[in-house]
Amino acid sequence: MGKQITIKFETLHQFCVKAIRAVGAKEEIARIVADVLLEADLRGISSHGISRLPVYIKRIKLGLMDADAMPNIVKETLCTALLDGNNGFGQVGAFKGMELCIKKAKETGVGIAGVRNTNHIGMAGYYAMMAMKEQMIGMVFANASAHMPAWGGLKACLGTNPIAIAIPGGKQPSVVVDMATSAAARGKIIMAARRGEPIPPGWAIDKEGRPTQDANKALEGFILPLGGPKGYGLSLVIDVLAGVLTGALFGSRIPSMTSDWTRPLNCGVWLLAFRIDNFVDVEEFAIRFDTLIADLKDSPLAPGFEKIYVPGEIEMETREERLRSGIPLDEEVIQELKNVSETTGVPLITY
Structure with missing residues (x-):
């Protein structure tokens, strides 16, 4: 791993808000997006943190995203709603979708929302935790650009479609499951490629279908589903709920966020709170x-383990530490943020 620079949360959050405002977003939108991105960094999920900001800015400047768009309700019942994200930030579409789910759950017991015509939502667990903080159980399913083959295939047909479930605890830690349905999130492979590091075996195959630990060959090839056919099945179901059901694009029809600079993503998300x-x-x-x-x-500890954690507990400990000490960012990410600083005119303070 190359050199890292640690920057205070408040400094990064302020930069993120100002940079998003500089490309045309209103204050509310900028704060939602910054909150979601920086929450990922606080929790140690750097693949979905502020490192994503440069590609968002690029897509906005190319006219492929609308920085100031807010979602609107297309269809609604007492318990459900379908929203159109109007090609705005995915974070805003998912946030407003879960906000509506929570409102409906308070009134009827359950709320379900689908959002179409949106973009990359960042850390899916953020929205599930919105429900958890209201003493509800939250679930989020999102589809994404296709980088994963059908089990046994050699064509990118499905995204690394994430699933997140958040359950409030009592005296014990809350449970937050937030995971891709692939062996690893594509963002982790992108981070490994930036660092010049190999990826673990079993994450990906190259374009010829051969197993690879070369991150760059993995990005040119295919990410494998989590648990083989099990992850494939989960990803398929998520694409049905988030894509087919909502009217968003699905499967191989969703363009790549990081390499297709010709058309909007129009991906979808499906959210539930009860x-x-x-x-x-x-x-x-x-x-x-x-x-x-x-x-x-x-439980008795297996060799090599010092403690048993529940899902989301390590991330919460990381969050507490990073709020105190700051967020470490790779030099490569810092350079990309400096490029954002130059294009937006927003100063980046790196101390």
């Missing part, structure tokens, strides 16, 4: 949830 007290009293749920987590944490 109240725990639909089923059981919230306090009783917390007691039962804590019992389950305590059982897991009391």
Whole structure:
């Protein structure tokens, strides 16, 4: 790994907001996008953090995204809604979609929203956690540019389509599952390529179908599904919900965000929030949830392990540390942000 520079969260957040405002977004939009990107960096998910800002800015300047677009409701029932993202920031479409899910869940017990004609949403877990903070269970499914073959195939047919589920805890840590349905998120392979590092075996194959640990050959080839046919099945279902059902593009029809500079993405997201007290009293749920987590944490440790974590717990510890000490960014990311600074006129402070 090359040299890293650590920058305070507040400094990066302010830069991100100002840079997005500089390309035409209103304050509300800029703050939503900055909040989502920097939350990923705080939690150690750098592949979905501020490193994504340069490609967003490039797509906006090429007319492939509308920086100031807000979603609108196309179709609505008491419990469901379909939104059009109007080719705006994916973070805004997903945020407004989950906001509406939470509102409907408070009124009816459950809220479901689909968003079409949107863009890369960043860290899917952010929106699931919006519901979790309201003492609800949140779920998010999003489709993405196709970089994964059907199981047994040699053509990019599906995205690394993420799934996120967030469940509030009681005294024990909350559970936040946030993962790609591929062996790894494509952003992690992009980061490895930037650093000149190999990727683990089993992540990808090259364009001829041969296993590779070369990050650049992986980006030219195909990312493998998580758990083989299991990840393939999950990715397919997510594409049906987020793409086919919402009216967004799906499968190989979604262009690459980082290499196709000719047309908008028009990807989709499907979100759900429901109240725990639909089923059981919230306090009783917390007691039962804590019992389950305590059982897991009391398990004997396997060799090489010092502690049993629940999904999302390591990220929360990382978040607390980075709020205190700052966010480490690779030199390559810093250079790309300096390029954003030059094109937008927003100063980047790197100390």
